[in-house]
């Protein structure tokens with residue numbers, strides 16, 4: 001018998017995170033497709049089976065194929081999310097899509113008498129992200145955890161079969177490792193004697209083997225991952241075989257490219273800077289799509305005329321590769337004599353739905369370093385990515401081991417497409433048939449206490465989506481505070497139930513000073529009730545009186561970019577002055593001009609800025625920083641005040657959304 005755990009992949013965003021958590025506990029894992037046969041699981045002698053989450057629904061026609069015999073071969077099984085729903089359905093229970101969606105961190109009640117939760121206290125903070133729920137529990141199973149009325153774990157201690165609706169693998173499930181420990185050691189009796197091979201040595205061997213006698217051109221952004229990647233290449237190949245190139249794509253922060261050159265030179269890394277802004281603004285590309293079930297290629301417009309975030313991401317990623325190749329051509333280096341290197345991490349591949357990470361996962365967003373052109377290069381062995389199995393926190397640890405200075409290691413990540421994915425481009429408002437309905441539902445939510453006098457189906461919808469204690473909070477909060485809710489006619493990217501969502505933003509404003517704790521609680525409830533809202537922001541300034549019906553047409557123009565660059569600089573200098581306590585702080589330009597009533601007939605000309613301070617470790621899940629808790633309130637107010645002074649800015653907003661349901665970046 002091997003001592004390995006088989007990880008059956010149902011297309012989870014966090015599949016590779018499960019695998020990492022288990023290896024952290026000294027147990028070896030192997031990721032296999034969900035449709036693996038029971039015979040081969042037995043033949044390979046796995047100790048335990050974990051079935052991951054995934055974007056599909058077990059009851060629908062897109063349910064994934066599995067071998068029913070895996071449940072009768074006596075190997076302990078833990079199903080996570082989709083995995084739990086599958087276990088329940090298989091044993092005769094039911095799974096349905098109800099009114100309730102849960103995306104984010106929730107406090108649930110667990111049964112510590114069950115082996116899976118032994119040693120844990122009754123209340124646990126966990127990450128949930130699902131729209132389907134267990135309805136009838138399968139006969140032979142006990143409910144071992146609940147979130148309000150929702151079943152969040154089931155178990156059969158005798159048969160060693162379990163299912164959890166929440167995700168024990170991510171940071172937002174605080175005791176996730178304890179739960180895995182119980183499953184692996186108390187239930188599956190794994191020995192826990194697997195030690196990882198030295199990962200630094202593994203990276204270096206891998207680089208030597210792939211580069212052989214060639215040279216490497218490493219793409220360096222100035223961020224953590226590429227600095228660590230470059231340091232590894234230097235160690236593996238020696239500095240005369242490594243060329244480091246930084247590309248200024250025109251979407252960098254103020255003075256960023258010059259600062260990068262200075263800071264990397266200080267650590268002995270000489271980099272070339274290539275100014276390619278014009279090339280990026282005017283470039284276009286093509287990428288594979290399905291058109292009415294037929295695979296075809298979509299040819300894009302030039303980047304400056306593109307509105308779709310995915311299209312922007314494809315163009316930018318491909319242009320990075322083209323610019324790098326052009327650079328090599330100018331140096332007279334033949335493609336067969338050099339290998340391209342970049343600091344791609346696991347989350348980049350997972351979110352881009354790369355086959356390197358999972359065969360079933362959905363595209364959440366195409367990271368610039370995993371576009372079609374990059375994938376073609378991978379197939380030709382033309383690119384090396386020594387960190388492709390690492391998460392950000394692991395890269396930071398490796399960077400320290402390699403002797404990189406703390407100021408570089410602790411830099412906030414900055415996405416390759418830079419400010420280009422922080423300007424929300426649109427040529428028309430986003431308004432679906434449900435817009436009016438969602439606006440009205442929002443009014444009932446923020447006015448819940450007074451609305452009790454006006455019976456309406458919305459009230460039933462709200463109560464049906466919330467637990468009793470949440471309803472009590474909403475009653476008390478809405479009785480005490482007058483909050484205005486405005487639905488913005490734009491959409492932003494989110495991740496819900498392992499799927500990409502692309503939905504509305506709700507803005508909360510008030511004439512009273514912000515009561516952050518209450519506003520954050522309210523922000524969490526709104527996407528649970530309004531399923532077409534995946535982001536909730538606080539809008540600074542007086543309560544918004546006029547609904548927003550249109551947008552300011554926006555592309556990646558100089559004016560949009562320079563306005564955003566200025567706001568980004570104000571935010572960053574404020575954060576620098578107070579020290580960085582948060583993990584990342586994107587600043588986003590949105591095409592929304594507030595405070596224009598129909599009677600004024602003022603055209604939409606201004607735009608607004610969103611500040612999104614975010615707290616996370618692995619960047620797969622995280623929470624919005626709460627003023628007064630994660631970030632001083634006076635810093636937030638200083639930022640509001642200074643950004644509002646920028647010409648052309650309408651209002652400043654603060655993003656209160658966790659991931660899930662919203663992603664860190666807006667596009």
Ligand SMILES: Nc1ncnc2c1ncn2[C@@H]1O[C@H](COP(=O)(O)OP(=O)(O)OP(=O)(O)O)[C@@H](O)[C@H]1O
Pocket residue numbers: 218219220221222223224225226227229245246247248249341342343344345348369411412413414415416417
């Ligand atoms: N402006 C740039 N010039 C050259 N290469 C870049 C640039 N931006 C991104 N890259 C390449 O893309 C990779 C992925 O970018 P990503 O932002 O994830 O990593 P990073 O910039 O190295 O680190 P961080 O996550 O801290 O920003 C980088 O490691 C680098 O190889």
Ligand SMILES: O=c1[nH]c(=O)c2[nH+]cn([C@@H]3O[C@H](COP(=O)(O)O)[C@@H](O)[C@H]3O)c2[nH]1
Pocket residue numbers: 313347351365366367368369413414415416417584619659663664665666
């Ligand atoms: O190099 C990158 N190229 C990209 O195309 C890209 N898109 C998102 N990000 C960064 O990835 C992390 C997770 O982002 P999201 O929560 O928005 O998916 C965050 O740190 C994001 O800034 C990118 N980095």
Ligand SMILES: NC(=O)CC[C@H](N)C(=O)O
Pocket residue numbers: 052053054055056057080081082083129130131132133496497498
């Ligand atoms: N994260 C998941 O596994 C989601 C499972 C299922 N599709 C749901 O939304 O409930």
Ligand SMILES: [Mg+2]
Pocket residue numbers: 221223224413414415416
């Ligand atoms: Mg970066």
